[in-house]
Amino acid sequence: MEDVRIVLYGVGAMGTRIAKLLLKKKGIEIVGVIDIDEEKVGKDLGEALATNKHLGIKVSDNPENVLSIANADVVIHSTTSFLKQTYPQIATAIKHGANVVSTCEELSYPYATEPELARELDKLAREHSVSILGTGINPGFLMDTLVITLTSLCQEIEQIKAARVMNAATRRASFQKKIGAGLTVNEFREGMKKKTITGHVGLTQSISMIADALKWRLRKIEADPAKPVIAKTYAESEIAKVEPGQVAGIRQCARGIKGKREVISLDFQAYIGVKEEYDAITIRGVPNIHERITPCTHGDLGTVAIIVNYIAKIMNARPGLATMIDLPVPSATIEDMRNYF
Amino acid sequence: MEDVRIVLYGVGAMGTRIAKLLLKKKGIEIVGVIDIDEEKVGKDLGEALATNKHLGIKVSDNPENVLSIANADVVIHSTTSFLKQTYPQIATAIKHGANVVSTCEELSYPYATEPELARELDKLAREHSVSILGTGINPGFLMDTLVITLTSLCQEIEQIKAARVMNAATRRASFQKKIGAGLTVNEFREGMKKKTITGHVGLTQSISMIADALKWRLRKIEADPAKPVIAKTYAESEIAKVEPGQVAGIRQCARGIKGKREVISLDFQAYIGVKEEYDAITIRGVPNIHERITPCTHGDLGTVAIIVNYIAKIMNARPGLATMIDLPVPSATIEDMRNYF
Structure with missing residues (x-):
């Protein structure tokens, strides 16, 4: 060949x-x-x-x-x-x-x-x-394909949660900018309006993929816009210095609702100064599954x-x-x- | 339909x-x-x-x-x-x-x-x-399919380790018998000879599946027979009482050798009195991956x-x-x- x-x-x-x-x-x-x-x-x-x-x-x-x-x-x-x-x-x-x-x-x-x-x-x-x-890896793997893969261990499923918590300081400069690291809260809000801060794109796609794989008919998918994570203590990366009160990065959540119940919950956090980095998947079902990749998989x-x-x-x-x-x-x-x- | x-x-x-x-x-x-x-x-x-x-x-x-x-x-x-x-x-x-x-x-x-x-x-x-x-789940998922799935996160791979450590007390009676829980060491040896103690079947299959997925040509697969885990303190399940010095269950290892290097290592442990149950996968590569399901997935x-x-x-x-x-x-x-x- x-x-x-x-x-x-x-x-x-x-x-x-x-x-x-x-x-x-x-x-x-x-x-x-x-x-x-x-x-x-x-x-x-x-x-x-x-x-x-x-x-x-x-x-x-x-x-x-x-x-x-x-x-x-x-x-x-x-x-x-x-x-x-x-x-x-x-x-x-x-x-x-x-x-x-x-x-x-x-x-x-x-x-x-x-x-x-x-x-x-x-x-x-x-x-x-x-x-x-x-x-x-996200969307594409950590919050969807891997979640779906782990559901194969289950006879019944009540609820699925996936969280990705990463220290943005280890990521490329363009990523750190995209999440507003080092901005004031007002600059962050402006950035969201002007779409220079886009946050994470993919939570809706991940929820949709999980639901389709399981043949769950969701009533709706709620995807919040990125919210600023405010630094409590000083933190820094190679390209950003974050003073207390400034934006260290983002947290962004999304939910899949079936009937009246939140059956899929995704929680994405990326900021400078994260204490513990991980990718976690929890399935409440028979059996329960608690899975974790520590530290979180390096995004790039x-x-x-x-x-x-x-x-x-x-x-x-x-x-x-x-x-x-x-x-x-x-x-x-x-x-x-x-x-x- | x-x-x-x-x-x-x-x-x-x-x-x-x-x-x-x-x-x-x-x-x-x-x-x-x-x-x-x-x-x-x-x-x-x-x-x-x-x-x-x-x-x-x-x-x-x-x-x-x-x-x-x-x-x-x-x-x-x-x-x-x-x-x-x-x-x-x-x-x-x-x-x-x-x-x-x-x-x-x-x-x-x-x-x-x-x-x-x-x-x-x-x-x-x-x-x-x-x-x-x-x-x-094993063979079939935890020590092969899930390992292979996680390799997709890697650009390079040096070595793969998977371990499954389970408390046999939570498993069905026939499983506890199959691993010799509650026997003396001599009875365990007899059981191995007579094949009433079969240990875990599947490590060779799991290594072979991983190697084929990665297109690694292994020189050999070494699969040890089950070894007795000797109880240090008293432990029990619904069907077995294990005195110190008796067999609590088994530990069984297998290795995939490529050239002179051990590139795949599987470690299966099932005994009564396990302190921490888990399924762990470690990939040494770019990036390193440390994954864990805690407690280990319930086998049955x-x-x-x-x-x-x-x-x-x-x-x-x-x-x-x-x-x-x-x-x-x-x-x-x-x-x-x-x-x-």
Whole structure:
């Protein structure tokens, strides 16, 4: 088998990390790079990634050009969180016959918020005999796929809770900005209005995925906007200093309501100065399940891993729009990528 | 859709528990029961399960008779741990056009120890357009499927460790006997020779499944026989009293060796008087993952759950011998069973 041919669609904060992992792996060839960042367009990928290597692949802002000559097996798409914005980008990849693995949060389970775009993507993917997946560790794994996996231990389920508590100081600068670390409360409110602070995108998708897997018909999904976590003591990261009374980050909750009962509760916390980091899942049922990953899974490392680990799985999937629960059990592809076909 | 038609092949310790759960569920009908226990043959299932109900289904010791009239969608098979013994039973179910979900430990991943029987079962299942799965929580989930699922968070993996530590006092009497709880060390050794003490069956299967999922070519799998855990202080369960110096239960380890390195280590402990019960998975890699279920998942409750939760999945699977990693993400089927098709 020949090397798997990859086009990177987006080499921002996440795309750069994904590219660096791909460059270390056997059985993979990067055959095209798309980005709109003027700082990167026209440069060699090695330079765009701020490495010293010359890789012989230029960053282009013209997706049509790149895709029409790349003959890509998989486009790794990493631009924005919202499907309305990413839809035309992903559609272009599909039309050029490429499978797509995307970090787009809304694509991880698009049926809740964007059912029409989901249907159109599915139809388009089938027409071109390719497969599409949105994933990452959250949404995509920690608060949905892993939760669903653990429900298989249960005979009855009353309620599901999942919490992710992370110290934002360990995350990339763009993430820390997105959660308002170091702002005053007023600046945070302004940022929320102007959407420079977006908080976490994905809780609605995660709840929707869990409910569909269990065949629970929810009456509604309540997703709160991000709320500021106010620092009680001084805390800092490499890029932010948080004085007491300032915003250290966010807490964001969402609930799935079935009848009158809250059956799914998600609690996402990311701020500078977290005492204990963890990903916890609690299922109240028969039997009860208390599961915990300590410290919490590193968001950037984990998302890069999952995206790359789904290259082979999406190529092996049947055509159409897939979600994590349609595909076989998740697993790592740590050896030569050609071994996984 | 009509109710899913189930034949129970084996209503011993596990089969009885599975039957009781099925009787509570909507969308399921038990249409036949097979067992060789003279105490049960000829009796109504309600009586065989020691309930007060008359269920109108007689326990039969004639699989051919039961299966030829049952028109079963799925046979739930729960007899013994070893594929050489269960092969003809499962083959009979297949020949009558039934899908099979089995608790047979060796069937959970038969390629390591019984590759020929695995091939034959796969061929037979394809010929009859049915699907076959061996599962349970261990082997089947805690030390293999869940481990593999968590590897998807990793970019690189150096070593994988999984441990299951359980207080045998909470388990069924037959399990406590199987691990020699309350015996002297000499009686334990005799029991091992006579195979009345079988220990845990499945570590080799779990290691093999993990290695295959990761495409690690192991040089060998070392599976130790069960070793007695000697009680230091007095401990007891409902059926066993363990004096200091007597056997409280077992510890059993297995290792997957790649080149010269131990890359997979499994550690199974089940004894009366365990201080802290847990299921733990540690992956040394990028990133490191430390996962824990506390207390450990209840073995009987969990296995019954998984078996029943795979009824719909095996009916939806493509024909042949399946393992947990071939099928979609595990999930619970807690609502009316007909909803899951």
